[in-house]
Amino acid sequence: MLDMQVIKDFLNEIGIPYMEETITVDTFLPGILIRNGAIIVDTEKLLYPGDILHEAGHIAAMEPDVRNASGGNVGVLVDKNTAMGEEMIAIAWSYAASVKLGLPPELIFHPDGYRGASDWYIEQFTSGNCPTLPLLQWAGFCYDEKNAAKHNVPPYPHMIRWLRE
DSSP: OOOHHHHHHHHHHHTOOEEEOOOOSOOSSTTEEEETTEEEEOTTTOOOTHHHHHHHHHHHHSOHHHHHHSTTOTTOOOOHHHHHHHHHHHHHHHHHHHHHHTOOHHHHSOTTSGGGTHHHHHHHHHTTOOTTHHHHHHTTSOOOHHHHHHHTSOOTTSOSOSSOO
């Protein structure tokens, strides 16, 4: 069984508040709500703990003014391209978080998510292929191998920051 404290501590450490409470509204993912830039988790309804990291990736991907002004609520984005870019960042961000925390990729890419492409994501990320690395690098989260060497830091999945600036 996953020790949820690892995820809680990580999110609080990087500046994404984590709170547990009863959720009484419908949510996109069972047991998880994003409110005012925080992850709210109803442990009685939560089906997949890895979804917490994915949703945290959405908060991390938001530009600070959007994250702060909108209350950090997923779904408030009006631009479809921005929403798609942030979804791609959230996927790669959550994988990097799982690596940092020593969690298996199956925790993030569980069989009931990702429109049936969980195995594909696991294969891509564990083989060192991050399909959205240019987007992550552009947003300032990490570097590819070439740029990591220039900055004397490890490449993705190592992150140079966890929140978009």
